[in-house]
Each structure stands twice: as C-alpha cells, then as structure tokens.
Amino acid sequence: MSSVETGSASALSRPQISSIPAAQVTPVSFFETYRKSGTPVVITGLLDGLPEWNLEYLCQQFGDCQFPIRQYGTKRYQLDKRQWPNMGSTVETHLMPFTEYAALLRDGTAKAQDLYLGKCSLKQTALANSEPFTFVETRLGLKAPVTDYNLWLGVGGHTTCLHCDAFDGILIQLLGTKRILLFPPRQLPNLYAFPISSHLWAGLKRRASYSQVYPEQPDFESFPRFRAALQQKCEVVLNPGDVFFIPVGWWHEVISTGDGVVCSVNRFWRVLPLSRALRIWNKWRIHLGSVLTVPHVIWTELHSHSRPLDG
C-alpha cells in the first residue's frame, strides 16, 4: 500500500526507507531491525480489515466532545517562517464540539481556512483504548509510551511543517493519504532549525525542533546549505492501514493529500535502547529548549497577573 521514492541522484548515499508487509513483521524483528538502530520503516496493511475511521464513525464516537482546532489560516505559508507568530501546539486554537468541526470539514471551510485538529489526546474519549491501537502495540512489541494516543484530523492540503521530535513516534494512518518528506537526524546543520535560544524570549511559540526552510519551496539565498540536505531527502506515502515508525530526531514534514478527510493517530515512545537516545543531539536540543522556556513562562505568568492591577 505504500511507496517509497528515493530519487536517482546520489542514490548511494540517500537513505532507503523500507516498506514491508505486515505479515513479515514480528515484535522481535521490528526491534532488532528498526527500533534498535533508529531506522524509519513503513509497515503496510497492518490494520487492513478494521472498520473505516471515516467522519460518520468519528462523529458517532466523539459526538459533542470538545477539541481545540488549530487555525492555521491562509497567509501563514506565504510568510518567511521567521515571521510566524507561533508554531506547532502554540498555533491559535478554537475550542469546538467535534460535530461542529466535522461540518466545517464537510462544507469546505476547514480547507479554505486551513483548520486542523492537531495532536489531540484521545485519553478522555470513547476511542482511548481502541482496538487498532492495542493491535499495533502487540504486533510491534511496543512498550514504554511517553504520551497518550493523539488524533490528527484535517483535509487534503494541510501541511505539518518540517520538524523533529524528542521521542520515537508511531504514525498510524486511518483515513486518506499522507505524503511525508524526511531527512536524517544528521542533516540538522543543513536544515536551519530555529536556534535553541529562541525559547528564551518566545517560549514554545518558536521551537528549536522546527526547520526555517520550506523544503518544497526553499529559499536557497537565505538557506544555501539546504542544497546538501536535499541529497538526503526521502519521501514516503502512507495509506490507510499503514503504520510509520519515525525514530527520534528524524526530520519530517507531513502533507495531507487528496480532496477528502485525512485522519491519523500517533503516539510517542521512550527511545530504546538508551544508548541510541544518548547519541541523538536533536533530542537533547529539544529538551534543552524546553528548559529555556521557563523564564518566558514565568514572565508571561507575572505579566498576566499584573494586568488587572494595571487597570
């Protein structure tokens, strides 16, 4: 169900991302071949035959349960990323009942205004312990989660921009198709990540885990070393039923494709073995960035408390 494109130029040095049928994977082979070394892999058809996670099904499950819907807007991607006011989970949100968001997905508003339900925990919902998740965990021998399962839901056209995470991730594709661009962790210098020091004055609104480059429309004048990163770019297409292992530190841009609704669920896991976690500088950059948000958090807290007194 998945395809991997690696391009022809510099094929020798470009990482190859394997796409393997679910029948060939056991917990031991997944750990030994992929998790231990931090190698991304698409496991195809792992969830074939399970009920379709379409909008009707999700409305039945969530009803009027409220979710924070990210308002990306139409202008964001015309801006230099250095002008973005926020990114990731600090993008402005609107809390709304799921059925209301479903109506905006159906009538085209979500596409027109780039509204996205991003990284919302399923913990308090009817789908918290859903069958597909326990099935994936058992089949891949996954242990030691560091987060709940999170829902990602939008329409074709939405892009979650190039970033990396501090933990191993499993992205489970449930509806529609996603195209994922990837760069290995060692490409950090060529991807122009926001500096760790940004966290000091911007808190989480600017993140060391995000690249300043638009990988499909790069500004080579501002980011000349990105040409070198392109030699290492890989691309994966994820279809319903596929599961993608994204190891800690791997840079990824996730693009929802097609005209319909696109739905995935992810979860983050402790990086095992520990020796791999210790080697990945991208991970420690992110943790260090989080520590550096503290002064900004304190300043914002003090400022918000002093405002009523200021009158």
Ligand SMILES: O=C(O)CCC(=O)C(=O)O
């Ligand atoms: O699906 C998305 O929009 C983003 C998912 C992601 O970044 C992840 O699973 O790490």
